[in-house]
Amino acid sequence: MRGQSHDMVQLLTPEGELVSHDEFEFTGSTGDLVGYLRDMILARRFDAEATALQRHGELGLWTPLLGQEAAQVGSGHALRTQDVVFPSYREHAVAMVLGVPVTNLLALFRGSTGGDWERLETFKNYQIVIGCQALHATGYAMGIQLDGAVGNPDDDENAAVIVYHGDGAASQGDVNEAYVFAASYNAPVVFFCQNNQWAISEPIALQSRIPLFERASGFGFPGIQVDGNDVLAVKAVTDWALDRARRGEGPAFIEAFTYRMGAHTTSDDPTKYRASDDEEEWRGRDPILRLTRYLERIGAIDDAWLASVEDDAKEFGSQVRAVIPELQDITMDRLFETVYAEPTVALEAQRREYATYAAGEEA
Amino acid sequence: MSESLTMAKALNRGLRRALQADPKVLLAGEDIGKLGGVFRITEGLQAEFGENRVIDSPLAESGIIGTAVGLCMRGYRPVLEIQFDGFVFPGFAQIVTQVAKMNMRTGGQTPMPMVIRIPFGGGIGAVEHHSESPEAYFAHTPGLKVVSCSNPNDAYWMIQQAIQSDDPVVFLEPKRRYHVKDAVNFSAKPAPMHQAAITRYGTDATLICYGPMVKSCMDAAAVAADEGTSLEVVDLRTISPVDWVTVISSVRRTKRAIVVHEAPLTLGLGAELAAKLNEELFYVMESPVLRVAGYDMPYPPARVEGEYLPSVDRILDAVDRSLAY
Ligand SMILES: Cc1ncc(C[n+]2csc(CCOP(=O)(O)OP(=O)(O)O)c2C)c(N)n1
Numbered sequence: 001m002r003g004q005s006h007d008m009v010q011l012l013t014p015e016g017e018l019v020s021h022d023e024f025e026f027t028g029s030t031g032d033l034v035g036y037l038r039d040m041i042l043a044r045r046f047d048a049e050a051t052a053l054q055r056h057g058e059l060g061l062w063t064p065l066l067g068q069e070a071a072q073v074g075s076g077h078a079l080r081t082q083d084v085v086f087p088s089y090r091e092h093a094v095a096m097v098l099g100v101p102v103t104n105l106l107a108l109f110r111g112s113t114g115g116d117w118e119r120l121e122t123f124k125n126y127q128i129v130i131g132c133q134a135l136h137a138t139g140y141a142m143g144i145q146l147d148g149a150v151g152n153p154d155d156d157e158n159a160a161v162i163v164y165h166g167d168g169a170a171s172q173g174d175v176n177e178a179y180v181f182a183a184s185y186n187a188p189v190v191f192f193c194q195n196n197q198w199a200i201s202e203p204i205a206l207q208s209r210i211p212l213f214e215r216a217s218g219f220g221f222p223g224i225q226v227d228g229n230d231v232l233a234v235k236a237v238t239d240w241a242l243d244r245a246r247r248g249e250g251p252a253f254i255e256a257f258t259y260r261m262g263a264h265t266t267s268d269d270p271t272k273y274r275a276s277d278d279e280e281e282w283r284g285r286d287p288i289l290r291l292t293r294y295l296e297r298i299g300a301i302d303d304a305w306l307a308s309v310e311d312d313a314k315e316f317g318s319q320v321r322a323v324i325p326e327l328q329d330i331t332m333d334r335l336f337e338t339v340y341a342e343p344t345v346a347l348e349a350q351r352r353e354y355a356t357y358a359a360g361e362e363a
Numbered sequence: 364m365s366e367s368l369t370m371a372k373a374l375n376r377g378l379r380r381a382l383q384a385d386p387k388v389l390l391a392g393e394d395i396g397k398l399g400g401v402f403r404i405t406e407g408l409q410a411e412f413g414e415n416r417v418i419d420s421p422l423a424e425s426g427i428i429g430t431a432v433g434l435c436m437r438g439y440r441p442v443l444e445i446q447f448d449g450f451v452f453p454g455f456a457q458i459v460t461q462v463a464k465m466n467m468r469t470g471g472q473t474p475m476p477m478v479i480r481i482p483f484g485g486g487i488g489a490v491e492h493h494s495e496s497p498e499a500y501f502a503h504t505p506g507l508k509v510v511s512c513s514n515p516n517d518a519y520w521m522i523q524q525a526i527q528s529d530d531p532v533v534f535l536e537p538k539r540r541y542h543v544k545d546a547v548n549f550s551a552k553p554a555p556m557h558q559a560a561i562t563r564y565g566t567d568a569t570l571i572c573y574g575p576m577v578k579s580c581m582d583a584a585a586v587a588a589d590e591g592t593s594l595e596v597v598d599l600r601t602i603s604p605v606d607w608v609t610v611i612s613s614v615r616r617t618k619r620a621i622v623v624h625e626a627p628l629t630l631g632l633g634a635e636l637a638a639k640l641n642e643e644l645f646y647v648m649e650s651p652v653l654r655v656a657g658y659d660m661p662y663p664p665a666r667v668e669g670e671y672l673p674s675v676d677r678i679l680d681a682v683d684r685s686l687a688y
Contacts, residue, residue: 086433116470124436125469129460135426136461139433146389146415147437174457177426184421330470338467339505341474341529344557344604347505 168199
């Protein structure tokens with residue numbers, strides 16, 4: 001696979017065999033892995049439900065995460081309460097791991113709200129303009145550092161930031177400026193790049209002539225490539241990057257080598273630009289399948305467990321569908337109120353004008 | 364307590380007070396530390412407050428503004444210096460797609476108490492990209508506030524008010540007036556930032572202006588007075604939101620208005636002012652609102668900028684046309 005380095009960190013093969021690595025090991029328990037598998041299955045279910053909701057006209061758009069569950073669940077579990085996430089627009093599984101209600105994500109893609117969701121202090125609202133959030137994350141990390149919240153002997157006082165961006169985003173000026181600022185100020189930020197091989201229709205080859213992780217050294221911080229479909233490896237590598245950031249050792253770059261199995265968004269048609277044997281190959285690397293194989297083999301899960309998770313997923317799916325009619329659209333009044341923190345006379349006049357007009361319409 | 368200061372020094376004093384008053388205030392920008400900025404507005408501040416409060420930034424405008432978004436989210440109040448007007452554009456996307464929208468997108472949960480200081484406008488004989496007037500781009504963007512000081516007293520107070528504001532403020536500093544001295548009153552309570560000022564009372568027509576054009580309009584009014592014409596001058600001080608109460612009440616009295624700005628004519632602030640006055644005072648005014656502005660061309664080479672910029676003569680010419688109706 002082009003761009004895949006022989007240094008890529010992998011701890012669990014596609015066949016579900018554990019492999020060892022010189023520098024990284026998965027330190028969690030089997031129980032943790034069972035939990036991750038469950039998270040991945042539920043995330044896949046949520047994604048499928050949201051895609052279907054879009055097809056039924058309930059959402060304006062959906063950005064599927066199919067295939068990227070391990071990259072997201074693995075990295076999400078490396079986060080601690082004090083850490084802060086700056087997502088792009090596809091990090092649904094990270095949101096779920098952190099307990100952000102999925103209704104918030106649905107409301108955004110439905111167009112009911114603009115992104116004012118719960119838990120905003122730890123999981124920032126989605127970013128559509130490619131790469132902008134890399135700078136926000138870096139600035140936030142600079143703030144953490146100014147606050148003295150890195151490098152303290154008591155690790156509970158330390159925090160770090162993780163920012164998610166794509167392989168296409170790595171071409172953006174903002175993302176590169178973020179790397180520069182992060183390096184200049186040694187900011188506690190982890191750049192988590194999900195290289196899902198495609199930026200809509202453009203392959204990674206168009207974005208970079210070298211494996212993306214190799215770029216990091218040019219900015220002056222470590223970069224590492226990890227098998228993004230291996231939840232153990234992703235967790236181990238993200239733990240390492242976040243730990244060093246919290247210790248005050250500065251930024252790191254993680255390239256999670258993965259694949260977007262589905263369309264870019266529900267408006268996209270991948271058959272126009274990519275070969276089906278590619279997809280076939282990646283299907284063989286499925287993150288859920290390999291962890292299932294491993295856990296079955298060691299007897300940590302069995303058919304009964306899988307059936308019960310399947311029941312949970314069904315139940316969760318119906319909850320997701322049931323939520324849609326309950327979503328409230330934001331009001332014009334609330335929008336007028338939040339354009340500015342300190343209202344302006346001119347906009348208040350427009351608000352009254354709107355209210356008068358709307359009252360007349362109703363009458 | 365009052366002292367005569369240049370606008371540059373007044374801004375420096377204002378920033379210093381803001382840094383003293385609130386530990387969350389920090390300055391960032393290119394060359395603002397040891398050098399004190401290319402216009403020396405931040406001179407001495409890094410020595411006094413340290414490198415963590417007065418931060419030299421890498422040469423990346425989007426980076427400066429984008430990281431400030433994150434700093435705001437963390438509870439800081441960043442005050443950014445853009446070296447020159449023509450260099451704000453690499454950071455423009457962050458300003459209009461992120462800074463301006465964050466409060467509304469997040470339902471009011473993420474205010475952006477950021478100040479973006481931009482030395483703006485022409486008249487200093489500079490090279491390309493050093494003399495522009497980008498205010499309309501920002502004023503057209505909901506979520507931003509845009510202000511421009513025209514004298515040292517306002518510079519001193521308005522910079523502090525902008526920093527205290529929970530909204531993002533694009534703070535335009537008329538660079539050709541940086542070295543003009545005037546009294547700064549350190550004790551008198553200043554007017555609210557978004558209130559326009561009537562800097563000269565008159566009865567025959569109102570000149571509406573801001574930033575670098577306030578002095579030109581005052582000069583024009585002095586010349587007109589010698590010729591027997593009484594002009595009122597309104598210094599908007601704030602470009603977004605415009606203080607319509609002051610503007611409309613002035614024009615209601617004088618019945619004539621001329622808007623003066625350096626920025627190109629078409630779709631400039633003058634267009635908005637003319638439209639609004641037309642809506643409000645259609646039956647009151649004796650003549651249409653006239654505009655004196657830069658021409659619709661990229662800012663010209665320095666040796667011809669005198670032809671391009673609104674001059675006292677061009678302003679008086681427009682006054683004559685207005686009075687002739
Ligand atoms: C600045 C900007 N340009 C273009 C787009 C349209 N667009 C949305 S997603 C996308 C591709 C991004 O690819 P990548 O960064 O690899 O992320 P992925 O979608 O694969 O996760 C493009 C071009 C945008 N949102 N923002």
